[in-house]
Amino acid sequence: MPDRTLPRFEVVGHSETKVDAYALVTGKPVFVEDSDIAGSLHIAFLTSPHPHARIVEIDTSRAEALPGVVLILTHENTPTRRYTTAGQGYPEPSPYDARMFDSRVRFVGDRVAAVAAETLEIARAAVRLIDVRYEMLPAVLSIDAALAVGAPVIHDEDDATGIHDAARNTVSVVKVDVGDIEAGFAGSATVVETVCETQYAQHAPIEPHVVQGYLDNDGRLVLVSSTQVPFHARRIVSMVLDLPLYRVRVIKPRIGGGFGVKQEILLEDVVGLVTMRTGRPSLAVLSRPEEFYASRTRHPMRVRVKLGAGDDGVLHSVDMEVISNTGAYGSHALTVMSNVGSKTLPLYNKAPNVRFDGKTVYTNMPVGGAYRGYGATQGYFALETAMDELAGELGMDPVELRRRNHIQVGETSPIFEAIGEGKAGVEQTVKSCELEQCIDIGAERIGWDAKRGARRRDGSWAHGVGMSIHMQGSGIADVDMAAATIKMNDDGSFNLLIGATDLGTGSDTILGQIAAEVLGVPLVKIVVYSSDTDMTPFDTGAYASSTTYVSGNAVRLAAEQVRDQILEVASAMLDEEAASLRIGSERVTVATGESVTLEDVGLRALYATDQVQIGATASYVGAESPPPFLASFAEVAVDTETGQVKIIEYVAVADCGVPINPAAAEGQVEGAVANGIGYALTEEMLISDHGRVRNPTFFDYKIPAAPDLPRIQAILVDSYEPTGPMGAKSIAEIGINAPMPTIANAIYDAVGVRLRTTPFTPERVLDALEGIQQNG
Template sequence: MKEVTRKIPKKDALGLLLGKPVYTDDLAPKNSLIVKILRSPHAFAKIKNIDTLEATNIEGIECILTYKDVPRIPVTRAGQGYPEPSPHDWYILDEYVRYVGDEVAIVAGKDEKCVDEALKKIKVEYEVFEPVLDFEKAEGHSSVIHPEKETHPMFEIGFDAQKNIAASYEMEIGSVEEELKKCDVVVSERFYTQAQAHVAFEPHSAASYIDMQGRLVILTSTQVPFHVRRIIAEAFDIPIKNIRVIKPRIGGGFGGKQAVHGEPFVAAVTLKTGKPAKIVYTRQEVFEATYSRHPMRYDITLGATKDGKLKVIDMQGLSDTGAYGEHALTTFMVAGSKTLPMYNKVDAVRFKGKVVYTNKVPAGAYRGYGAIQGNFALESAIDLLAEKLGMDPAEFRRKNMIREGETSPIFKIMGEGREGVDMVVRSCKLNECLEEGMKLINWKEKFPRKKISETKYRGVGLAIAMQGSGIANIDMGAAVLKLNDDGSFNLLVGATDLGTGSDTILAQIAAEVLNVPTEDIIVYSSDTDLTPFDVGAYASSTTYVSGNAVKRAAEKMKKLIIKEGALKLGLDESKVDFDGKYIYEINGNKKVSLKELATVLLYTENQKQLISDASYVGEESPPPFMAGFAEVEVDIETGKVKLINYVAVVDCGVTINPNLARIQVEGGLVQGIGMTLFEDVKYSPNGKLLTNNLMHYKIPSRLDIGNIIVKFVESYEPTGPFGAKSVAEIGIDTPPAAIANAIYNAVGVRIKTLPITPEKILMNLNKK
């Protein structure tokens, strides 16, 4: 392969690195009204009265909108497949406010100063209710967070608003209770994961204006431009044809931008005033009023026979979706569907639980999407079981984990919000990942621990993980290729590059098919007027789903070139081929260059525009796999954990661009390490988020990460474009369990609640 597997820089790299104006705030119309949001100071209240008169009279204020001024149509902000698995429980503005930070009023004015002043002058009277802040007490709480009649799911998701239940799910294969009786060893433990904040560095931003045809144009930092168009159309009851959504470059997303956030507010202002408007969230707003990861609780029971065969997995969960049920059911199900198939030889498996509303910052999509929560619980419990069996945890996994050519009934039973698809895992090098990782970390030498000094111990721990490659039978991506007169191509895709480099990867795939340099493929992505549909960047889908669409479109283009080339040469199509430069006679001397053919096609002979298109929906969602190994040093005097080494060995199929794949894994690992060791979300007793800035919410710095070693094993996914699977999320999944296991192996303390802070370790050490 010439273009695929090339470590080329991203097409937009130099522009991004050297500070070109490419993000939403850089490109918003210069005369945009500044839009800000008055946010609720209460965790749960009803607005009794809003007086905006004094605020409206401030010089420079253009409009102030309250729930009385905007349509009240229940939608979900979550950008997912349609019909949506998230309940329709959100309104542009509502008389109820359901968390500290919920929107009360939209204020637009000529500059920040007048808008800030107006925000202070709006008088709101609230009827304050007792908030639901503890997700373990949410079900059946006397406060009902969504009492309104209009809120509803689009299909059966186990929704029960009167009991504060956004979704619920249950499945069982075999009989867990019966099989547990036949087990020699059983472990049963409870685990908790916290609400991690995304901290994409470009804050959520959106701008809007009315174009010369009177249509609403929205420029936005989003992962899902086509979903934004649909949701805005629905929320404002305007036709989709009257909306254009443009995604410029995105300063990171990680799931936090897989939804509408600022878009409805600028749209409301532009629709009301006819004027351009923009909103740029403050960092505090990003923390308080966008998304965080669903906190979850899992009760895990595992059973095995004494020879080390895992027989039973039972996962019973509770997930906290915050004030709105965005991604509620799907993140919960992924905690099972992207962990349980790893142990496919069990006799019985059960996964059940509920997702509840609380009066906290809404939870949403976040890289890992449930899998990291489930992985922490399951992979911690697997180590507990292996220890009880007296087995090396690596050996226990090797004996029980999924292999290439095998399947799991989970694939069919658990999809995302609905039934999944049957599939055989065609590429799975999990065993190779495990072997290679053990070598790189030096497992045999280092497991379980080494004493470094009187107060310091080093331990190693591991976890295995899987993810998916898009959502089978749901996620669709499409691509269009267009031949230019110099023989270059425009590649138009709806796929949404949010910094990952997917534009470049998709160009590499097209270039490989056409046998041209990637530099000859000009990519334009994510503009609902100009590019074909794509669900967007989520569920690790772009390389696999959009990549397959691009590959098909390029194959069609190649056929078109051969057909037109044959006509030009006066030969039958079967007698010619195309090598990237020339269309040539296979057994002869006739040839015409692509450039010449392209020029005559546009200007002189047999004139036409060569254009090809293709769409792709995965019939399967081939999982990438990895094995993660942590080596930690624990100080028993302070409880402090130092991450010494983290080894990640990944099977993501063929890496289309090994540099970009590696960075995806490294970046995922570090987010996972942050979640494991210190990223924490704290609320005041009244439900106000305390960790609402980067002083109080610590993300990993370059000194916190230890030595990170990423390796890819050789693997080829037959259904993927040139053998590729996804790589976006798999990196984040293993650190919580691998580090927890390493800490246990180092000092014998098992932390079951993330993050694993020095306080928790020390308190557990003192208990021993």
């Protein structure tokens, strides 16, 4: 680690108790569905059974006749404006290709109608009474079918906007060419090329999407939503329903996990319209099967990576080609595909020649969306598989190959500027990178030197170790904006109002810690409230690993302004210049030892002299997006008789700058790795020949349970990011990118086969092993 002294903190850097822990651990009614709103209607959906069809006739008369049915919405009685369900910065880089309800359905699960009724049972019964006559259209059920000459066109409507080439089912294209890629390969001693295919996977938050709507006493629409993006939800609902924005309020209570799928406006529009039309409260909750087939997924991709290096292992050329399948709608289509390159290629900045060629296509399949890792996950699988292959070709230790090529402090990459989010990126120089430390610790913990290549056998079980390295970002530079408001109370406590959206990550707590640190109070004196479009300042929301860095900096700035106001009041009380005063331990102190309490300051400001509300609102937009880094190591055992893969040990060592709350930061890494292990080994949405999701339950779509996982070792190294709040970078996403390549590389070490199609089910592993035997 570089020679420097890290600042000392009182509140930051400590694993403070989460501010919502008490309510959550006692089961208080803090989630959307926990508030019983009297007279609320229940909403159920009719979804398409066909992958591609035109609705010729829709007859709701039998359903309407059912007692208890209040309102039925279809394409015939709802707004027709096209929009994107993606909750992104405005104007969104996703195409406006969706309607609330359309006369054309584009995937099995597409919305056909919604019924609002007195009970959920009645609503569901009414759904079954809606008669729909469809005219079948030819369906596109793979990437290759989408790109075939003469393929059916999925979005030929003339009112969609933002599609790159609708006639060719191509949503978006990104091409970047730095240096001379072919000359780089020609000058390389070794060239490897690999093609990886990743599967449909779902976020599976244990709380599904849920929205409760009602009208307040002034007739304004209030939506209590399990959302990561309350401000985007307000804007999109206002646009789709043609309501003035000031007539809509979105409240985010506690959220039962999101992982990106709640960055999507899936229910707010329908709940809003039902409540506006009926004047009654209404509730919509996705069932677990609907969560799988009708919400959003991780984009399946085909990623080709070609690497060329000299004898010394230093990369000359890195070539990446991506085809992403966004399904029926282009939600996050461009930006997820862009991130496949933008979050991976800068890691290996030693290569002077870099090419990225990305494309996203429509199919009549489930819809992709934002999912923790956001394209980097798919990109790192291919890149880190290729790096392992390159190490093999060079006869070099894979750890050493990474050491020779990864980015370092003071360095940059042309990719930072070349690929942004729907526009050019932002040039930046890395100011903190402790990847070397991460690699050292991880290699030692896993026992790399002793285990790699040892091919240890234990009966039919073959053991191996694998590794990979990663970077992500901290918010979207020059796009994501966050604001925070702090006001002081008469007892020396503070209210922190933030638009930032804690969806279970602990962000309310760590943002409170940042405020407490600046204001010199314990965390308990910061009353944190998030997020409510009426009450809290703007924040783009919880995505892109933005909260700790972007929202954290906004909180820091607001707290600094409040601190200065406090010092000014205390200066008058103590008859000392503000510059000579120090805040801490809930007091303002002069060098001589004389002091006033914050309560004294609060009482004076609110009640006594020169009365004023001490408070401030500050905003922050990241001028850059400092990457967190991670080195990942695993030991696996592969049963050569059954193909089963067991994770024996997993070590993830991360550099997230100063962890504001180490337990929370570790928890982010542990949870992301667990999710990534599921993605690598068991999680796969199986799609039938008819485009139907065959396994939309937790019984058939296997997410890891406790017995399926090793004790995940999450280690945070000492680091300090100079542009971060108290030296912090964000950490929530990076861990999920690591298991798939790490495990694939470990399987190779164990049994000598490369798995390039995911997940690594026993069937796939066994097929690969038998392939070796046949070929050998």
